[in-house]
Amino acid sequence: MQRLMLGFLVLAVVLAVCVGCGGGGGSAIPVATISGKVTLGGYKGDAATVPVVLELRKHGLSTTTATVNLDSAGYYSLGGVQYGTYDLAFKASHWLRRVLKDVVINGNVSGQDASLINGDIDGDNVVGKADYDILQLDWNTSAPRSDVNGDGLVDLIDFGYLMANWGKAGDP
Numbered sequence: 001m002q003r004l005m006l007g008f009l010v011l012a013v014v015l016a017v018c019v020g021c022g023g024g025g026g027s028a029i030p031v032a033t034i035s036g037k038v039t040l041g042g043y044k045g046d047a048a049t050v051p052v053v054l055e056l057r058k059h060g061l062s063t064t065t066a067t068v069n070l071d072s073a074g075y076y077s078l079g080g081v082q083y084g085t086y087d088l089a090f091k092a093s094h095w096l097r098r099v100l101k102d103v104v105i106n107g108n109v110s111g112q113d114a115s116l117i118n119g120d121i122d123g124d125n126v127v128g129k130a131d132y133d134i135l136q137l138d139w140n141t142s143a144p145r146s147d148v149n150g151d152g153l154v155d156l157i158d159f160g161y162l163m164a165n166w167g168k169a170g171d172p
């Protein structure tokens with residue numbers, strides 16, 4: 001009888017271990033938090049009001065997209081990122097895309113900083129004529145899409161940023 005009890009006990013332990021290690025088919029990929037600072041070029045407004053779209057392009061695998069909120073100093077943090085090697089693509093409304101390549105995540109990673117170039121009003125990742133056309137339409141208004149420097153008015157200063165960055169393209 002004791003031997004039978006012992007047998008059940010061993011069986012129970014084996015089952016418990018199996019549930020712990022193999023229940024999900026071994027698919028539990030560890031996750032980490034990435035963080036850094038996004039510099040919104042030429043922006044006088046509050047960075048905390050500008051959502052940044054962060055694409056996590058996992059090499060040879062999927063791409064997931066998250067929207068990160070900056071604090072007023074431009075810092076962000078994103079948790080739940082599966083371990084792996086990624087290209088991190090940052091894009092915000094009227095800024096060009098910036099891609100940080102070959103970022104290895106095998107634990108929490110800080111210092112993933114991106115400096116974004118301003119002036120892409122229509123969001124096609126190039127600063128040029130199409131952006132100028134929209135700026136003209138919004139001239140002397142407070143339209144956020146064309147208020148490139150975030151001072152509340154669409155004027156010569158915003159036009160100046162377009163001129164300064166004219167012809168530039170973001171990372172693909």
Ligand SMILES: [Ca+2]
Binds near residue numbers: 119121122123127131
């Ligand atoms: Ca554009």
Ligand SMILES: [Ca+2]
Binds near residue numbers: 148153155157
């Ligand atoms: Ca402005």
